[in-house]
Amino acid sequence: MEQLMEDLKRQIIEALNLKHLKPEDIGDEQPLFVEGLGLDSIDALELIVLLQQHYSIKMANPQDGPQIFKSVKTIAEYIRANQTT
Amino acid sequence: MAYITQYCRIQNRMLLRQGSVIYSNLAGDLDTFLDTALTALSIYYPKFYKMDRLSKLGFLAAEVLLRDLELMNRYSPQQVAVVLSNAHSSLDTDIRYFETTKTIASPALFVYTLANIVTGEICIRHGIKGENAFFISEEFDPQGMCEYVDLVLAAKKTKACVAGWVDVMGDQHDVFLYLVEKQGNKFSLDHSPAQLQKLYDLKYGTVDGRSQKTDH
Numbered sequence: 323m324e325q326l327m328e329d330l331k332r333q334i335i336e337a338l339n340l341k342h343l344k345p346e347d348i349g350d351e352q353p354l355f356v357e358g359l360g361l362d363s364i365d366a367l368e369l370i371v372l373l374q375q376h377y378s379i380k381m382a383n384p385q386d387g388p389q390i391f392k393s394v395k396t397i398a399e400y401i402r403a404n405q406t407t
Numbered sequence: 408m409a410y411i412t413q414y415c416r417i418q419n420r421m422l423l424r425q426g427s428v429i430y431s432n433l434a435g436d437l438d439t440f441l442d443t444a445l446t447a448l449s450i451y452y453p454k455f456y457k458m459d460r461l462s463k464l465g466f467l468a469a470e471v472l473l474r475d476l477e478l479m480n481r482y483s484p485q486q487v488a489v490v491l492s493n494a495h496s497s498l499d500t501d502i503r504y505f506e507t508t509k510t511i512a513s514p515a516l517f518v519y520t521l522a523n524i525v526t527g528e529i530c531i532r533h534g535i536k537g538e539n540a541f542f543i544s545e546e547f548d549p550q551g552m553c554e555y556v557d558l559v560l561a562a563k564k565t566k567a568c569v570a571g572w573v574d575v576m577g578d579q580h581d582v583f584l585y586l587v588e589k590q591g592n593k594f595s596l597d598h599s600p601a602q603l604q605k606l607y608d609l610k611y612g613t614v615d616g617r618s619q620k621t622d623h
Contacts, residue, residue, distance in 0.1 A: 379436055
């Protein structure tokens with residue numbers, strides 16, 4: 323789980339062009355949107371693409387996005403629960 | 408009569424204001440130049456890294472153009488207009504976006520597949536809410552730009568206009584941004600097609616890594 327969260331932080335920084343951040347700047351449970359990292363709706367779409375590209379996970383219901391993308395930890399938990407390989 | 412009160416230029420990976428080099432980075436590519444310029448100008452604006460090249464060029468030029476002018480203290484948001492033009496529209500990003508559609512289309516690139524997004528980025532940064540327009544022409548058209556900006560300034564509410572040329576295709580880039588105001592100052596120039604052409608035609612090259620200004 324720790325390794326997965328580290329990988330996710332690096333992938334999020336790269337996919338979302340957060341060049342002002344380092345992986346260690348992102349807390350495991352830090353909110354990603356609004357008051358946390360300040361991500362926006364376009365970033366949310368990029369996170370969906372990231373799940374598909376890196377983990378072959380297609381989100382069945384985009385309405386679940388706010389819960390899944392709450393923090394790096396919630397994304398990691400979602401990947402663990404949905405990854406088939 | 409309106410006046411050009413400030414102008415800046417980005418070409419050959421050099422950023423100039425009123426003809427003086429503010430920053431240059433001749434090593435590396437355009438992307439390197441753009442990102443290092445932001446740091447060199449001591450600007451903290453994380454959203455910059457998400458922008459496409461066209462928006463980054465326009466954003467940086469506007470930063471340099473409007474720096475220390477306190478423009479938005481002198482005018483209300485609705486009194487400042489933005490009129491831009493270029494040759495390649497958003498083609499540089501359109502091509503990059505098209506490449507991503509072969510696998511999974513990038514939403515972050517898609518939002519920049521319109522030329523006038525750069526106008527929006529400048530307006531958000533500086534709080535500008537006046538008239539705006541974006542024109543596509545094969546080359547910088549001083550006559551057309553001058554006429555349109557004069558027309559915009561003829562409207563009672565508009566007092567100033569950020570105008571110019573912001574073009575990019577691959578590593579090729581060419582930016583000429585200027586501020587036109589109804590009220591001039593002792594450093595201002597007449598807003599005329601001939602004056603715009605003259606400022607645009609100022610060429611900046613490099614000799615042994617040093618900047619060199621040559622008039623044509």
